Amino acid sequence: MRRMLRMNLFLGISVLFILTTAGLVFSSDELPLIKGVLSLKESIRIALKNSTLIQERKEAVLQAMAETEANYADFWPKVSTGYSYSGLSEEPFMNFGGQKIPTSTRDNYRWDVTLNQPVFIGFALKNKYELSKVGFGMAKYYEDQVRKDVILEVKKGYYQILKAQKSHEVALEAVRHLEAHLKDAEALYKYELIPKNDLLKSQVALAHARQDMVKAENQGNLAISHFNTLLRIGIHYPTKVEYILFVKPLPIGMEEAIEIALKNRPEVKALEAAVKRKEIGK
DSSP states (O other), X not given: OHHHHHHHHXXXXXXXHHHHHHHHHOOTTTGGGOSSEEOHHHHHHHHHHHOHHXXXXXXXXXXXXXXXXXXHHTTSOEEEEEEEEEEOSSOOXXXXXXXXXXXXXXXEEEEEXXXXXXXXXXXXXXXHHHHHHHHHHHHHHHHHHXXXXXXXXXXXXXXXXXXXXXXXXXXXXXXXXXXXXXXXXXXXXXXXXSOHHHHHHHHHHHHHHHHHHHHHHHHHHHHHHHHHHHHTSOTXXXXXXXXXXXXXXXXXXXXXXHHHHHHHOHHHHHHHXXXXXXXXTO
């Protein structure tokens, strides 16, 4: 009995481990779309599609829009209706001069129709609507900010992979060069043309170069794992990115770039909207 329980427990843990690992390695939505080499444009598309932060901000925009529409509806008249029914076991009456005079009926029906139109309540409706409009604009600014941040992080991760790959290529070339140099040193030492100290220096240099190559390879793997988390495609997926040969320089200077950023950045627009919202609420 205990042996069977241990076996069932082992099978359960094994199945859970396999399912968890599969969930970490693969993403069923994007796996067929990332076969081959990823371009920067395709990487941004996948990241924008899978980002939970963007989805969260989109929901916030929809919520703010619904609140704005609800506050605008408060300006219009509202019609409400009601219906009620009461039934009595006997018809109500009163005695007058020895005679029963009915005062009501056994079945009573009632219909109500109410029309409510706000006329003036101290600009409360107007201010509430204006505040919700500003809040809706802020929600869109925050969504735009998150979108730009995701694109920035994808670009940084993409170029970090290219940088790590180039560093690994340089380290590998250094190892090959030092391996050839060590062979020459060993041949010269064999014929006593160089002292042993020179041979040891060559061996040490090769050992350091191999260590640098391993570090570069690890940095490349870390860069790919980080990039995968940005795209939400599985941390262990062997992502390959397209090499970018040329980067076009921006045709603007630093001062102009700062001016454009202050004018168009969503963070600045959101702060301006927050100031306006505070002024309306006074």
